[in-house]
Amino acid sequence: MYFNNETVLYLDGKFVKASESSTDLYGQTLHYGYGAFEGIRSYETEHGTKVFKAEEHYERLKKSCELVKIPFNYTVQELVEATYELLEKNNLKNAYIRPLVYCAPNMSLTKPTSVSLMIAVWDWGAYLGEKLLRLTVSSYCRPHPKSIHIEAKICGHYVNSILATTEAKEKGFDEALLLDSDGFLAEGPGANLFFEKDGKLFTPQLGNILPGITRSTVLELADELDLEVEQGKFTKEDMFQADSAFYCGTAAEVVGIASVDDYQFPTNWNDSLGKKLQNAYSLLVREPLKQNPFN
Ligand code: PMP
Secondary structure, eight states, rough: OOOOTTTTEEETTEEEGGGGGGOOOOOOHHHHHOOOOEEEEEEEEEEEEETTTTHHHHHHHHHHHHHHHHHOOHHHHHHHHHHHHHHHHTTHHHHHHHHEEEOOBBOSSSOSSEEEEEEEOOOOOOOSSSEEEEEEEEESSOTTTTTSSSTSOOOGGHHHHHHHHHHHHHOOEEEEEEEESSSEEOOSSSSEEEETTEEEEEETTSSSOOOOHHHHHHHHHHHHHHHOOOEOOOOOOHTTSSSSEEEEEETEEEEEEEETTTTEEOOOOSSSHHHHHHHHHHHHHHSOOOGOOOO
């Protein structure tokens, strides 16, 4: 599904066939989740394929590695160029791009001596689908920011996301919503949360969440559209009085939320601020470079 006999990967500065590449079984990333990754999308635009906010994503990858002391020996520019070349080699325009920095064999709990970087690309539709989501508040909270660097996109953090998603699906919901370790609204397993009340938007402040690149794009779009947004600490009860809500993330893009547990958002999605922002986001990522103020 992610690759076939023709698929090309970028691996340590070279383009190689995915079907002919392998990794060792003694790496710290495989055993301990000690690695960092990104999720990026490219879109077909009038001026060719455009990787949306490529620099910001590779800057975050660099920062994630630095925060957990994984050596990062690449420049953002070389990775952006490699990504465009990789898309071309795989004949992909609208694609999902997955860079992963993983560590060489070392079974000790010490800093890695050397690392590898691979980039994979594949065709991936909207991650959470197109229909409105039915969420449940997870029994798992996001990791405590004093235990790990929650602002980094580290492989091991995603065990928390997998547990929350699995629990939600086992209970018959589409997706989970996680609180932070203080009980405030945090985020989804792979997306940030916004909700709307009385014509104003609310979103959890930075600190206990992944600082999403889509979240900051939505904030920029809201500003362009003259929408008021408050970033702060909000509770489930705040959200259970809201008119509408949505998740946003690179893979999910902007996706409306129908309900959280028993609470149904009363505003029709098509009349919500989220829908406006969904349309604006969809246009922005496909806009020609020149007219795109965010690139
Ligand atoms: N929160 C979490 C936990 C995520 O995994 C993601 C996806 N990277 C997001 C939020 C959204 O981030 P972005 O918009 O940068 O994709």
